[in-house]
Amino acid sequence: MSRPMPTVHGVRRLEEAAGRVVEELDLEFSNGERRLYRRLLAQGQGAVIVVAMPDPRTVLLVREYAAGMDRYELGPVKGAIDPGETPEQAANRELMEEAGFGARRLDVLKPLAQSPSYMTHTAHVVVARDLYERRLPGDEPEQLEVRRWPLAELGALMGDPEVSDGRAIAALFIAREWLQEETG
Amino acid sequence: MSRPMPTVHGVRRLEEAAGRVVEELDLEFSNGERRLYRRLLAQGQGAVIVVAMPDPRTVLLVREYAAGMDRYELGPVKGAIDPGETPEQAANRELMEEAGFGARRLDVLKPLAQSPSYMTHTAHVVVARDLYERRLPGDEPEQLEVRRWPLAELGALMGDPEVSDGRAIAALFIAREWLQEETG
Numbered sequence: 001m002s003r004p005m006p007t008v009h010g011v012r013r014l015e016e017a018a019g020r021v022v023e024e025l026d027l028e029f030s031n032g033e034r035r036l037y038r039r040l041l042a043q044g045q046g047a048v049i050v051v052a053m054p055d056p057r058t059v060l061l062v063r064e065y066a067a068g069m070d071r072y073e074l075g076p077v078k079g080a081i082d083p084g085e086t087p088e089q090a091a092n093r094e095l096m097e098e099a100g101f102g103a104r105r106l107d108v109l110k111p112l113a114q115s116p117s118y119m120t121h122t123a124h125v126v127v128a129r130d131l132y133e134r135r136l137p138g139d140e141p142e143q144l145e146v147r148r149w150p151l152a153e154l155g156a157l158m159g160d161p162e163v164s165d166g167r168a169i170a171a172l173f174i175a176r177e178w179l180q181e182e183t184g
Numbered sequence: 185m186s187r188p189m190p191t192v193h194g195v196r197r198l199e200e201a202a203g204r205v206v207e208e209l210d211l212e213f214s215n216g217e218r219r220l221y222r223r224l225l226a227q228g229q230g231a232v233i234v235v236a237m238p239d240p241r242t243v244l245l246v247r248e249y250a251a252g253m254d255r256y257e258l259g260p261v262k263g264a265i266d267p268g269e270t271p272e273q274a275a276n277r278e279l280m281e282e283a284g285f286g287a288r289r290l291d292v293l294k295p296l297a298q299s300p301s302y303m304t305h306t307a308h309v310v311v312a313r314d315l316y317e318r319r320l321p322g323d324e325p326e327q328l329e330v331r332r333w334p335l336a337e338l339g340a341l342m343g344d345p346e347v348s349d350g351r352a353i354a355a356l357f358i359a360r361e362w363l364q365e366e367t368g
Contacts, residue, residue: 002256005249027325029326033326035325038251067223068223068300069304110348114350116250117250117251118252120252121252141215141218142214154357155362164306166349166354171350173354173357174353177338180339
């Protein structure tokens with residue numbers, strides 16, 4: 001039913017500036033069509049997006065300066081997995097650093113790709129529950145504003161122009177679907 | 185209520201290989217903390233993610249080779265906006281190229297960021313309805329498989345490991361919320 005994978009005739013490493021590694025793939029598709037594709041290899045262990053819930057109906061959002069867009073972005077806690085950390089450990093640490101909470105219960109859901117056609121970067125969606133107050137110092141330049149939002153009102157949240165990160169939005173909806181299935 | 189934006193003390197262009205432009209921002213946050221941030225400037229006019237509906241309960245998905253992940257990815261039609269095109273025109277052209285349909289009705293919803301902390305890249309979510317058969321030749325190496333999925337069952341779709349693109353998933357949920365509000 002599914003189409004066979006393209007044949008890889010070769011992989012060439014094109015080293016670039018600032019530690020980035022770009023690869024060129026020489027591919028032949030099942031119809032005989034041959035193409036060169038480039039992709040960017042992720043550095044590090046990936047990332048986590050943390051849907052943290054102080055109660056079963058509410059999600060914690062943080063407001064953080066986003067240099068790419070040069071404005072504040074409102075969304076779930078997120079950050080890179082440090083060497084040696086599990087996704088659960090990274091999620092709990094980032095939650096303490098960015099929102100001032102720890103979680104006694106962490107569920108790792110789906111990995112999300114940032115740009116599957118060009119990048120190998122992925123981020124795990126993690127649902128954090130049974131929260132308790134605990135702050136760890138992070139590397140943020142300022143303490144982040146924390147806001148609470150009803151999980152039932154994600155549609156209204158989409159009207160906020162400060163909510164724009166595709167993976168963060170996907171994480172919120174995926175967590176909501178998963179929680180709905182869990183509670184039946 | 186909202187925190188003031190950081191003061192920009194300077195912007196420096198760091199030119200890199202392969203036409204990429206990286207900028208360094210010298211920022212001072214409202215608490216006096218000063219930091220350098222890097223960001224990647226998008227080339228081109230942005231992109232569209234097309235939630236195309238052959239009927240009010242069904243969405244069209246295409247299965248396309250994704251070099252970043254080196255596997256097939258299943259998701260809505262998407263592509264870059266060409267110079268001179270509106271998002272509606274780009275959405276209709278990509279729909280004809282990738283799925284073999286045109287749309288008489290196109291609604292542009294929210295712009296999504298790919299990585300707001302590091303990139304300026306955005307993609308518009310476009311809902312396409314009143315479809316008719318029409319194929320345009322695209323630049324894809326092979327004709328894409330087209331699948332139909334019930335919009336009510338996005339939760340089950342999340343169980344498919346070929347569905348991983350954060351922005352594409354966000355687009356599907358955002359379109360569903362918007363359509364629910366529209367129909368009341």
